Amino acid sequence: MVLEKADSVSSLAFLRSLQASKSYISSLVDDLKAHGLTEHPEPVSSTIAAVLDQQLDDLFVPYFLGSSYIEREKHSLEELYSSLLYKFTTYHTRRRKMPTTYLGSLSARSRELIASARTSYLDRLESLDTPSAQRSMLLRIAGLHTSAPSDRAEIAVSDEDGSLSLPYTKRMLKWLAEGIGRGLELANGHEAPKDIRELLSLLISSMGEVYLETALDALIDTSTTQESATKTEPDLAFLIDLRSAISILHLLLATIQTLLIPLSSSNLTLRRDLEKHTATFIDRMEVKIDSVLQKSIDASLSWTQRLLSQQKKTDFRPKDEGSLQLDQLQTPTCLAIYNFLAKVYSRAEASLSGRVLESFSLELGIGLRSLLLVHFRSFVVSLAGGLVVSKDVAKYTELMKTWKTSPTSGFRESLEVLTEVANLFVINPEALRERVRGVGQGGGIEGVEKGDLKPFLLRREDATSVGMQAVLGTL
Numbered sequence: 001m002v003l004e005k006a007d008s009v010s011s012l013a014f015l016r017s018l019q020a021s022k023s024y025i026s027s028l029v030d031d032l033k034a035h036g037l038t039e040h041p042e043p044v045s046s047t048i049a050a051v052l053d054q055q056l057d058d059l060f061v062p063y064f065l066g067s068s069y070i071e072r073e074k075h076s077l078e079e080l081y082s083s084l085l086y087k088f089t090t091y092h093t094r095r096r097k098m099p100t101t102y103l104g105s106l107s108a109r110s111r112e113l114i115a116s117a118r119t120s121y122l123d124r125l126e127s128l129d130t131p132s133a134q135r136s137m138l139l140r141i142a143g144l145h146t147s148a149p150s151d152r153a154e155i156a157v158s159d160e161d162g163s164l165s166l167p168y169t170k171r172m173l174k175w176l177a178e179g180i181g182r183g184l185e186l187a188n189g190h191e192a193p194k195d196i197r198e199l200l201s202l203l204i205s206s207m208g209e210v211y212l213e214t215a216l217d218a219l220i221d222t223s224t225t226q227e228s229a230t231k232t233e234p235d236l237a238f239l240i241d242l243r244s245a246i247s248i249l250h251l252l253l254a255t256i257q258t259l260l261i262p263l264s265s266s267n268l269t270l271r272r273d274l275e276k277h278t279a280t281f282i283d284r285m286e287v288k289i290d291s292v293l294q295k296s297i298d299a300s301l302s303w304t305q306r307l308l309s310q311q312k313k314t315d316f317r318p319k320d321e322g323s324l325q326l327d328q329l330q331t332p333t334c335l336a337i338y339n340f341l342a343k344v345y346s347r348a349e350a351s352l353s354g355r356v357l358e359s360f361s362l363e364l365g366i367g368l369r370s371l372l373l374v375h376f377r378s379f380v381v382s383l384a385g386g387l388v389v390s391k392d393v394a395k396y397t398e399l400m401k402t403w404k405t406s407p408t409s410g411f412r413e414s415l416e417v418l419t420e421v422a423n424l425f426v427i428n429p430e431a432l433r434e435r436v437r438g439v440g441q442g443g444g445i446e447g448v449e450k451g452d453l454k455p456f457l458l459r460r461e462d463a464t465s466v467g468m469q470a471v472l473g474t475l
Contacts, residue, residue, distance in 0.1 A: 091162035316385035386425030429467030
């Protein structure tokens with residue numbers, strides 16, 4: 001009667017009542033075996049104890065035949081997950097229908113998963129078999145509170161509903177942990193590996209694919225839009241969402257490795273399958289995260305290239321050299337790039353950490369350094385203009401040295417190349433000849449090969465002078 005009543009309330013109420021019932025009745029049986037009846041207060045005989053144990057097992061057999069129990073657990077979790085993610089799936093289903101927006105290029109698999117999750121939730125609400133108490137609980141978890149939507153397109157959702165939420169993730173993991181603990185207690189661990197396989201598949205499908213992968217696909221679409229935009233400065237605000245995605249992926253992996261995989265260790269074949277399934281999913285998510293990061297870097301460097309293209313030829317070859325102030329600020333182009341990349345890095349630093357941030361910084365820094373080396377081969381530079389180049393280079397290196405990169409990457413040391421290149425435009429031919437002579441012999445210009453010097457030296461305004469021709473003749 002208790003279980004029938006609980007079943008009329010919700011699937012979760014039934015499972016919790018089943019657990020409580022077995023706990024209480026098991027305790028009663030233990031008391032009976034220890035104390036006997038009133039007329040016989042001594043412990044019962046082994047025969048009676050065996051009868052009591054058999055009666056206890058028989059009482060609960062109907063609830064654990066075959067896969068009936070794990071199917072109930074899965075059904076309960078599916079209800080809870082689809083309810084919690086209803087607004088999320090609704091948001092992404094709608095955005096997907098707009099071909100040029102946030103979800104314009106979602107993969108076919110993601111489209112199917114989010115549509116299926118949303119439809120299954122609504123079908124449960126509309127089913128005549130769903131008890132009213134269960135329906136109320138599902139509505140409450142979904143944040144609808146009052147009644148099921150009469151029109152499936154009726155629910156209002158916001159951008160916040162379409163974003164990842166760490167509290168939601170922790171809630172889903174808490175429900176899973178409760179189900180696993182209950183299963184271990186009720187089923188005595190006999191079918192634990194097989195049950196774990198079912199629960200791991202459900203976790204990766206619901207929390208991994210419907211939730212995390214859908215959000216990552218949306219981020220890829222957004223970063224692609226920013227990468228292809230050529231007339232407006234890229235907005236990397238979406239990197240904040242990437243931080244949540246990385247945190248959720250870590251939580252998911254930690255749960256699988258510390259909770260699920262160890263419980264399947266008694267079946268080595270099944271454990272290997274679970275580890276393979278997990279590794280495949282994690283690899284796929286990491287590829288998507290890397291794609292978002294790479295597109296963000298490409299978008300930033302594309303805009304940097306656009307800003308560099310606006311450099312005036314007279315910046316490095318001022319017409320009135322007599323009025324050039326040695327303490328003047330950098331060129332407008334340099335300051336624009338400095339401000340833009342400082343903003344990009346600030347976004348990245350607020351969103352990423354550890355090796356991910358170091359890799360992002362390194363890729364962005366190497367890209368900027370390469371652009372600058374090409375850039376300074378594109379302008380004729382006068383002696384006074386060489387001082388301007390030096391000031392710009394000092395500003396660029398100042399910025400890049402604040403970025404967090406691995407000490408073993410050698411990136412900071414490599415920035416000396418830019419300083420050395422700037423020096424090529426300011427030192428006189430005689431001193432330059434001495435420096436060039438030492439290249440490749442443990443001296444001279446560090447980090448620059450002899451063959452790489454000529455394009456820069458040819459951009460000196462005095463490249464046709466006798467002194468410079470003598471320098472160029474040694475290359």
